[in-house]
Amino acid sequence: VTHPLIRKLESFTRLREIEREALLDAIGPVQRFGARVDIIPQAPGADSISLIQEGLVCRYKLLPDGRRQILAYFVPGDMCDLPVSILKQMDHGIATLAPASVAAIARERILNLTETYPRIMRALRWATLIEEAVTREWLVNVGQRTAFERLAHLICEMFFRLRAVGLTDGEACELPLTQAELADTLGLSTVHVNRTLQDLRGEGLITLRGKNLIIHDLAALQRAAMFSPNYLHLGSDYDEQPGEGPERSDPLPSRMRPSR
């Protein structure tokens, strides 16, 4: 059982043993949090960043009237840097969704690491590029896709990300999210999420009971979501070919089709 961070980084750059050791060695003290708590105040300060080791954490933003948008999920192996927070008041929050344990890594250690091991530098740079790509994809998701597609897409993404760090079991994984949380990440109401989830189940694509997600037909789910794992840049895709995204060859009942 390798550390999720290593697993993640190795999904795009192979690391040497020394590098792996150096990385693990840099990992500092661990803190545990319950579900649904803000970790900003308690998080290590400006001089270190947080590495999620277990659980599920999110970045979110609140509007003055209470609406909430979840901006990103952090799964084990992800690091959430809080650089903005230091420079001035934070313009968003970081909170756990499921109970989580997060380790601090001193910024200084990182600097050292990246200096001495250029491969680690590259890997970390990649990781942040991917994080940005994910945010962009979310924007596409809420901006362009129907409720059905959005949910399907999010589920695909989480499945692939979790699989990349070894947190899946066949076509199943844990997804410890309430429907209200899904709603806030997809820009939908909870009621609509509920009904859309039923549609997904109705199509025989997934089962989602409590925190347990089972994907019955990954290919179909990807098609329904027009999901192409491309942007996650997983799987040793160093010199990948142009490669098509999945073609939408019309596998779904018309009511779930695009619109605009």
Added chain:
Amino acid sequence: VTHPLIRKLESFTRLREIEREALLDAIGPVQRFGARVDIIPQAPGADSISLIQEGLVCRYKLLPDGRRQILAYFVPGDMCDLPVSILKQMDHGIATLAPASVAAIARERILNLTETYPRIMRALRWATLIEEAVTREWLVNVGQRTAFERLAHLICEMFFRLRAVGLTDGEACELPLTQAELADTLGLSTVHVNRTLQDLRGEGLITLRGKNLIIHDLAALQRAAMFSPNYLHLGSDYDEQPGEGPERSDPLPSRMRPSR
């Protein structure tokens, strides 16, 4: 008339004369593009980044079935780095909206600059943090806000950004976007953008004819959008106080109010 890049960077860090010169000196050859053309193929390769000097450029993503989401606008002074494009196939495109002239800056020059002038390094880091903050804000926009609020918010943002680089004239500026383009950035249909624009006009908040935007009541517009320029980190806000976002004190007809 200082260069927009300098203006932008100086809106958060004061620079010394030498630093300004060094920056300007690093700016390479300029390329001009017409409206609505992709600049990816022609853009300078991996070894340099693009600095927008004039015009309006965007980052966008296409779905296989033709839907398009605009992910970011680049105004003069913004740099669009295309780091992902090199690593592998680009997962999005960069195109002009209005005719634009963009300069190349060699990556190497940047490295030198940041090494010798730490203040430039900080300024550039800030710039990218802000770019990310803007993306997050867009996600909030499409995820949580009504059509009316979205448009108002986007208009506020563009106005502030353009003002930061000296491209406004009082409460007016150029916003060379078609309604279809607005639609693709806000996740709305063009028809709805049209109607919402009429509402904005109807409220006496703005005038938008062709490329010319006039804001008649900036404060009211900000309130309507729940816009707080905070996230843009403009205005020498080095040690700004906590400061509230604008309170929504109910200035608008009920049909434009929140929802979920």
Added chain:
DNA sequence: CGCCGTGTTGACTATTCTCAACCCAGGTGG
């Protein structure tokens, strides 16, 4: 045992989308 957080449902409403037509201004070519 009762409470609370989640999930589920129904009935109704509202926001937003689609389609299709029409208008207008600017630019082109005859």
Added chain:
DNA sequence: CCACCTGGGTTGAGAATAGTCAACACGGCG
């Protein structure tokens, strides 16, 4: 110089997607 064409912008009518409100079910936990 004018007719035409085209790309935006605007409208109307009808439909669909998504939201609200309110009630209820269910399971775990104090």
